[in-house]
Amino acid sequence: MRFAIVGCGYVADYYVATLVNHPQLELTGVFDRNPERARIFSAHHRTRRYESLEELLGDREIELVANLTNPRSHFVVSNAALQAGKHVYSEKPLAMTLPEAERLVEMAESRGLLLASAPCTLLGETAQTMWKALRERRIGTPRLAYAEMDDGPIPLENHASWTSESGAKWPAKDEFEVGCTLEHAGYYLTWLTAFFGPARTVTSSAHVLMPDKGLQLEVTAPDFTVATIEFASGVVARLTCGIFAANDRRLRIFGDGGVLSTTDSWDFGSPVHLSSREPLALRAEKYPRLATWVGLGQKQLPLVRPPRFRWSGRPASHIDYSRGIAELASAAEERRPSRLPARWSLHVNELALAIQDPATYGSPRKLRSRFEPLTPMPWAE
Numbered sequence: 302m303r304f305a306i307v308g309c310g311y312v313a314d315y316y317v318a319t320l321v322n323h324p325q326l327e328l329t330g331v332f333d334r335n336p337e338r339a340r341i342f343s344a345h346h347r348t349r350r351y352e353s354l355e356e357l358l359g360d361r362e363i364e365l366v367a368n369l370t371n372p373r374s375h376f377v378v379s380n381a382a383l384q385a386g387k388h389v390y391s392e393k394p395l396a397m398t399l400p401e402a403e404r405l406v407e408m409a410e411s412r413g414l415l416l417a418s419a420p421c422t423l424l425g426e427t428a429q430t431m432w433k434a435l436r437e438r439r440i441g442t443p444r445l446a447y448a449e450m451d452d453g454p455i456p457l458e459n460h461a462s463w464t465s466e467s468g469a470k471w472p473a474k475d476e477f478e479v480g481c482t483l484e485h486a487g488y489y490l491t492w493l494t495a496f497f498g499p500a501r502t503v504t505s506s507a508h509v510l511m512p513d514k515g516l517q518l519e520v521t522a523p524d525f526t527v528a529t530i531e532f533a534s535g536v537v538a539r540l541t542c543g544i545f546a547a548n549d550r551r552l553r554i555f556g557d558g559g560v561l562s563t564t565d566s567w568d569f570g571s572p573v574h575l576s577s578r579e580p581l582a583l584r585a586e587k588y589p590r591l592a593t594w595v596g597l598g599q600k601q602l603p604l605v606r607p608p609r610f611r612w613s614g615r616p617a618s619h620i621d622y623s624r625g626i627a628e629l630a631s632a633a634e635e636r637r638p639s640r641l642p643a644r645w646s647l648h649v650n651e652l653a654l655a656i657q658d659p660a661t662y663g664s665p666r667k668l669r670s671r672f673e674p675l676t677p678m679p680w681a682e
Contacts, residue, residue: 307370310333311465331350365415372484393418418649420491421628426606427569431554433681444536444537447552478518482657483657486656501667502665509522524545530652574599
């Protein structure tokens with residue numbers, strides 16, 4: 302399928318670097334509102350540069366648009382692409398407000414188009430392995446999940462030196478103004494909602510720990526949030542998200558018969574562990590010196606498929622960023638429902654907005670969006 306990229310900033314290089322894994326995708330060209338950035342990016346990746354968004358959307362050969370602009374441009378670009386009859390894969394979040402996200406979903410559905418939002422890490426081997434273990438009831442009935450999305454003390458780091466392969470700088474000002482919850486909470490919100498179904502309520506506490514991040518910010522967004530999510534299925538999850546604590550991207554799911562865990566949602570090959578939940582008295586009897594060791598009985602589950610993706614250019618990640626675009630393209634060509642459905646992306650968007658801004662969305666908030674059960678990857682069924 303022919304597709305085009307709108308937005309040639311820092312993250313765009315990550316997508317192009319993994320296109321080598323998806324020969325069914327053909328990058329037709331790119332556009333960025335910064336002509337110089339578009340020129341550098343298109344020359345580096347040897348692809349066409351469109352002079353305007355209108356020119357790109359007017360190209361009838363393009364069937365899908367990858368919207369990799371900054372979050373505050375997501376609605377405008379996705380809305381224009383849908384109106385032009387293109388399928389849309391958008392970087393996270395789908396939109397900066399719930400009404401805008403709802404409008405995008407309604408437009409896509411009314412026009413018979415596919416719409417999805419990053420991240421696509423649910424399609425990775427680690428997430429699919431955990432999901433399969435849950436479906437097989439390897440830990441019995443799951444009841445509680447602890448998800449950590451702490452990305453390290455970014456304001457204290459030398460982020461001004463971070464550049465992508467084609468030379469784009471990490472957009473610190475935009476990242477800090479949008480907020481780490483809208484930027485990063487989706488990495489686990491997508492997993493949790495896929496595993497446990499729609500959330501019923503979310504209770505959030507949002508804080509600004511470091512107002513002065515060394516930049517002239519126009520908006521002060523929370524840099525630390527904690528949320529308790531109650532799912533209609535009965536599972537309760539606690540999610541933390543921040544950019545001040547030490548790097549920690551663990552997920553632990555506690556069930557009656559065991560604990561599933563992994564260490565990094567940003568790694569498609571992060572090992573999945575299964576720990577015993579034997580009663581303490583039984584463990585003390587069997588292993589008197591190890592009775593309180595939480596890892597007792599832990600074993601590593603084999604991934605349902607070893608991670609299979611390569612990078613062209615400078616390796617910089619353990620995520621196949623283009624897998625989400627490929628899934629949307631395959632769904633369109635095969636005329637089947639997408640494994641990244643629009644109403645699921647809307648639900649994740651609503652959760653992230655409610656967690657970052659409890660004053661506006663209410664806390665606790667009763668979620669109004671819903672979605673149908675998701676389908677796993679065929680190699681993980």
